Amino acid sequence: MVEIIKGDITKLEVDAIVNAANCTLLGGGGVDGAIHRAAGPRLQAACAMLGGCVTGSAKLTQGYDLPAHYVIHAVGPVWSGGGKHEDELLASCYRSAMQLTEEHRINTIAFPCISTGIYRFPFERACGIALSEIFRALDEGSRVKQVYCVCFSDEDLEVYQKVLATFGQPTPPPL
Template identity: 55%
Template structure:
């Protein structure tokens, strides 16, 4: 069966999925935007798990991903991935963003996750151009489906109307 890609406008912390993805910073200790919202809604168990990962491996580099409990969230797991800061496209940002999606999907596969929800990684304070980021996200997920169909559903969760409209055009053309 071919996996389903769905678009949702809303708050990723309220999504019922096996895992949600956190657009984390490299410290894994919370921050602003999606990262801060997930840590606040999920409670201290997520921060404790992130501290344990930091103690074991240090920070998380751009393009990499780690997994923790979902704490008090409806999702069982949170996959924390670090997207790149946009520097005009000259610092391998597109490949790093694709890696963030790809490595999140690989972790999901390793943990038997069937449904996963992604936010708009790197498009907030990291200033990645929204149109380009959405195209990379959709293309990377579709390429992953050619490799594996074990993940049954991917949700792209857009908090704002602008990102929602961008994804809607990409997914319905």
């Protein structure tokens, strides 16, 4: 039900991909920029109509030119050392994304590791928060049948798999 993979989130054929967005929702660097480029100009136009999004929350658009039907734009916190409720805000954006899956009847979803790029959230800590919120939603009866946590590098994949193992989930053998 939860699988850690290395790949390009913009190429996945799932119901929804999650964008590690900024508050404007108008695109940026990293995965946010890649998703906006792959989805085409209609995504930015749709995001402009949403009026932004507060940190710790998420909003949904169509996927446009992506293979995914929807993009869930989740706004994670900028890491400031842990004293500004960053853990709670990161957990909240995963909860908001999972709530949108229920509202829009989404069965398959792919997440990047939110806030770990330019926002500098410690990667292993972010993985733990992400998996905690994903498993919480699934344990509470989420309709989602498959969750992919998509990593950009081999190093990120190894960390995510290590954290997943602490949840008592099987870790696939190395390729």
